Amino acid sequence: MNIEIGNEKRFFDFIKNLDEKDKIVLISHVDLDGITSAKVVNAVVNADNVKILQYDEVDEKLAEKLKIDGYTKIIISDMYVEREEILKAMESFAEILILDHHPSKDWNSDKTTHLKAEEGYCAAYFCYSLFNKVQNIEKLDWLVASACIADFCNVKNREWIKAIFEKYGIQTGGYMNKLGFAYDDISKSEIYRVQWDLGLAIIFFRDNLKRVFESIGESFGDIGDLKEHSSKIEKEVERAMDEFEEKRIEFEGGYFFVFNPRFNVGGLVSTMISTKYPDKTIMILSEKENGYSISARRQDGNVDLGLFLKQLLQGLENARGGGHRQAAGAYFMKKDLPEITKRIGLQR
Structure with missing residues (x-):
């Protein structure tokens, strides 16, 4: 190393x-x-x-x-x-x-x-x-x-x-x-x-x-006793996975999904989905009080997600993000959701 x-x-x-x-x-x-x-x-x-x-x-x-x-x-x-x-x-x-x-x-x-x-x-x-x-x-x-x-x-x-x-x-x-x-x-x-x-x-x-x-x-x-508390989270992850398959929106090279989880499972859900679709950029947006967090994953590494998110958020108020090539995270304000969807050219 x-x-x-x-x-x-x-x-x-x-x-x-x-x-x-x-x-x-x-x-x-x-x-x-x-x-x-x-x-x-x-x-x-x-x-x-x-x-x-x-x-x-x-x-x-x-x-x-x-x-x-x-x-x-x-x-x-x-x-x-x-x-x-x-x-x-x-x-x-x-x-x-x-x-x-x-x-x-x-x-x-x-x-x-x-x-x-x-x-x-x-x-x-x-x-x-x-x-x-x-x-x-x-x-x-x-x-x-x-x-x-x-x-x-x-x-x-x-x-x-x-x-x-x-x-x-x-x-x-x-x-x-x-x-x-x-x-x-x-x-x-x-x-x-x-x-x-x-x-x-x-x-x-x-x-x-x-x-x-x-x-x-x-x-x-x-x-x-940590294992005793896992079942509630598993149910939330399972619900999110099912909802992703029903409501995901396709954009060039990946899938975009917005949800409002009971627990903070966005990172885990994006990781699980990316193992199923390793050649896709997975963007999971979790709704927060004043904005959205993004958990982005891509297993094949063909897109540098840290750079991708930094460029996606450029110029947006109170936005921040970065990370690794295959896994990255970000946050932006709710008012900027239309601009985010515009920048990645979403298509149904």
Whole structure:
């Protein structure tokens, strides 16, 4: 795995210089990759506080709160920072470590250490590969493998994941999830079930993600009682999948679908649909209070979705978006829905 931004020496220097006087906050993303990254990092640094946040929650208001709370070190995992102003605000009172895999500017400075993994590796695996050199944290390898599968980042590190399967005696026999989708090769496994249940729990406990973070243990598959809450989310996903087939709108190269879910299942639904239509750009719009969120997926990688969404939203008020080539997300205001549909040339 190549490091495209930054270098290991600066990472090791940052970790080596942590001491008991530091007050450390760990910030990570709201999906399984982000929560797993936080578990991996925290197994070594034992942060004073862990915050599981959306991208747009990392802003100047957060920086001001962290300053008031007296944090001297900020560790950010699985989160890309878009604006320099946010980092400058944080650098005024703390040193920062960013470990990520999203396309990004190089934010390295005297106060910020920024490392980015090459495309194809998830943040959890990147964090694990670094922190396992500081301290043996192989007890979390099963969780990291789950995050790799959940993030569709299980190809470049295929041999490592196979070794994890062998370690735990996991068979790769045919597995079909509860919504009827078969997954090939290593995803046909017990680890797939673990990441599926964790993914549903993350949606169910959206307003209390610390509950998910704290429920994950060290032994293989130890996720406490999180699985008990999955059925409600499965029903919502199943409803959305059926509704997509009935109400999707075709545009050149893909499908467009707007719905108003009870739970925040847009990302999961778009991922599930994209496995069924791998050569299509899938755009799932979830209605919010003042706007719409977009979950975009395309499995064959023939469209750079991060760039696609940035161009789609260009010039729109309070719009933001970006991500990877095969998976990206965005938000725009309700008044701009007609402009969005115009820009992608929707056809029934």
